[in-house]
Amino acid sequence: MVIIEKEVLDYEKNNIKYYINIPKLCYEENNDKNFFKNEMIESINQFISEDIFIFIDMIEDDYNISKNEYTYINSLTEFQVAYVSKNIISLSVEFSQLRGLSDISYTKAYNYDFNLRKELSLKDFFKNNVDFIELLKRYILIQINNFFDEIYRYDENFIYNFMEDDIVLEEDNIFYFTHEFLIFPFSSCEIHENIVNLLEFKIPFNKIYPYLSEYAMKNIVKRMVL
CATH class of the missing domain: 3.30.565.40 (Fervidobacterium nodosum Rt17-B1 like)
Known part of the structure; x- marks a missing residue:
């Protein structure tokens, strides 16, 4: 091992x-x-x-x-x-x-x-007929907007209008994984020029289970609570 x-x-x-x-x-x-x-x-x-x-x-x-x-x-x-x-x-x-x-x-x-x-690579986790980039962007966008909403609660001068097309996500994107999540880190200022913190967005495997490849289900996502 x-x-x-x-x-x-x-x-x-x-x-x-x-x-x-x-x-x-x-x-x-x-x-x-x-x-x-x-x-x-x-x-x-x-x-x-x-x-x-x-x-x-x-x-x-x-x-x-x-x-x-x-x-x-x-x-x-x-x-x-x-x-x-x-x-x-x-x-x-x-x-x-x-x-x-x-x-x-x-x-x-x-x-x-x-x-x-x-x-x-990311494509190893998904079925061949799945547009996994668009799928992942949708889940990341939800988390980004929730994060920005939280900032706006404390700073009403914080202005954002973040769209799915603003997310830079490609097949060779940096990611890592646990047995529960795909995790996507975004560097300082990558999401917004005023957000200097490193941000990570976690996509639960149980949210994308129908789209996962046989390889991912057999080797990584071994037990799943749906």
């Missing part, structure tokens, strides 16, 4: 504080005989490391541009193991840069099936 361990980088450089949590995939038992799975795990660990060091480089480049402002920056990553079974994993890594009261965040996700020897 695949397990996820944690490596931490905790250090300070110039005016940048780094607290970097790095997920490391490995096998719980000895798996020397399964060369492909070992190779695949090494590749995933490499992908994650590359994304993390791209983030660190981005922070340092940003600091070098604005260092005359003597801004102190906190940079951190946190990861979440959303789903793990004998042959399937889904995990997300949140990248955050905190500068004063400003917080800029985004998420990367890593979804893999070791039996199929592939990275999972």
